[in-house]
Amino acid sequence: MPVEPEVLVLALAVTFVAAAVQGTIGIGLGMLSVPVLTLVDPTLTPVPQLIVTLPLTLAMTRSERHAIDWRGVGRLSLARIPGIGAGIWLLSVADDRTLNGVIGGIVLLAVAVIASGVTIHRNRTSEIIAGMASGATGTVSSIGGPPLALLYRRDTGPAMRSNISAIFVVGLAMMLTARALSGNVSTSDLMVALWLAPTVWAGYVASRAVRARVEGPRLRAGILAVSALAGLGLVIESIAA
Numbered sequence: 001m002p003v004e005p006e007v008l009v010l011a012l013a014v015t016f017v018a019a020a021v022q023g024t025i026g027i028g029l030g031m032l033s034v035p036v037l038t039l040v041d042p043t044l045t046p047v048p049q050l051i052v053t054l055p056l057t058l059a060m061t062r063s064e065r066h067a068i069d070w071r072g073v074g075r076l077s078l079a080r081i082p083g084i085g086a087g088i089w090l091l092s093v094a095d096d097r098t099l100n101g102v103i104g105g106i107v108l109l110a111v112a113v114i115a116s117g118v119t120i121h122r123n124r125t126s127e128i129i130a131g132m133a134s135g136a137t138g139t140v141s142s143i144g145g146p147p148l149a150l151l152y153r154r155d156t157g158p159a160m161r162s163n164i165s166a167i168f169v170v171g172l173a174m175m176l177t178a179r180a181l182s183g184n185v186s187t188s189d190l191m192v193a194l195w196l197a198p199t200v201w202a203g204y205v206a207s208r209a210v211r212a213r214v215e216g217p218r219l220r221a222g223i224l225a226v227s228a229l230a231g232l233g234l235v236i237e238s239i240a241a
Contacts, residue, residue, distance in 0.1 A: 003192075007041050011192075012199045019056060019200040023207025024214050025222045026060075026152075026161035027145030029053050029200070032226065034142050035233025039240060044192055046142030047176075047185055051193035052200045053142075054172045059204060060165035067158040068166050075124060076131040076148070077170040083135020084171070084178050090140055091184065097238045103137050104234030107146045111228045114150055122151055134167075139175050141234065144168075146227040153223050157215050 003011075014033050021028030030049040037044040061068070090099055120126055130147040138144020148167060152160045179185050214222060 003041065003044070007044075008195065010040060011037055011044055011196065015052075015196045015199045016203045016206075019203025020207045021203075021222075021226060022053075022056065023060065023161075023204040024211050025149075025157075025219060025226065026164040027149045027223070028226050029056065030138075030142035031145050031230035032233075035230065035237050038237050043188060047179065047189035048192035048196055049142045050138075050172055050176055050179070051189065052196050053168065054176070055197070056200055056204055057165040057168040057172065060161055061169055064158040064162035064165075067156070067162045069159070069163055070166075072122070072127060073163055073166045073170075075127045076134075076167050079128040079131025080135030080138075080144075080167070080171045081174065083132035083137075084139050084174055085135075086132070087136040087139025087175075088178055088182055088184075090136070091182075099140050100234040101238030103141055103143065104231045104236075104238065106133075107137075107143070107227055107231030108235065110146060110150055111224055111231060114153070115224055119154070120151060122154075126151060131167075135171060135175070138171060139178065143230050143234065144171065144175075146230065149223045149227060153220050157211065157219055160219070161211075 014036050015029070018029045018032040021032060030046065030053060034045045034049055038046070114120070130151040133147040134144040137147070145164070148164045149160070152163060155163070176185065
């Protein structure tokens with residue numbers, strides 16, 4: 001699919017920054033790039049971001065695998081399955097504008113609740129709810145990070161990045177399979193993903209230089225900021241559509 005040179009340059013720049021953010025705090029690639037690139041050229045999103053995020057999360061899982069809670073990853077991954085089913089159903093019954101507005105509003109509400117001082121304790125119930133929400137929002141908009149990040153926001157950087165990445169590996173494989181079987185992955189999506197892949201890797205490499213400096217309050221502030229930007233981007237996108 002032909003893309004204007006200036007659009008391609010912008011897409012590569014946005015993807016680099018988003019990948020660097022994800023490599024640093026555990027989320028961010030789809031959350032930051034999808035809203036921006038959709039406004040520029042809707043054909044650039046959201047499936048390509050799902051595709052390029054898979055190898056990134058594999059690399060992140062491997063690099064900090066010592067901090068993974070495999071039982072929690074298993075529960076959250078299983079909970080994403082009904083969420084993915086709900087996301088596929090929503091894609092068939094609602095238009096993108098409505099879905100983006102609703103998801104963006106939910107993300108902003110969650111950020112506001114957490115920022116007010118409310119603490120969400122990680123237990124089986126909260127893991128199931130977060131997993132289902134992440135599966136649904138990730139399938140619809142490629143933005144499945146906020147529910148997981150808000151759940152792990154009190155953990156250390158390595159624990160947050162590795163656990164969320166491990167959950168993403170399983171979830172992305174399921175989401176891409178579900179989208180492919182339902183006819184929601186095109187040749188154009190694969191071509192865009194190939195264009196973006198080198199930039200994603202460059203962003204990940206860059207993130208390793210600053211990762212150790214982002215811990216504690218900085219990490220939590222980064223999670224809230226990125227989640228808020230993603231939610232706001234989806235709301236703006238739904239209004240501008």
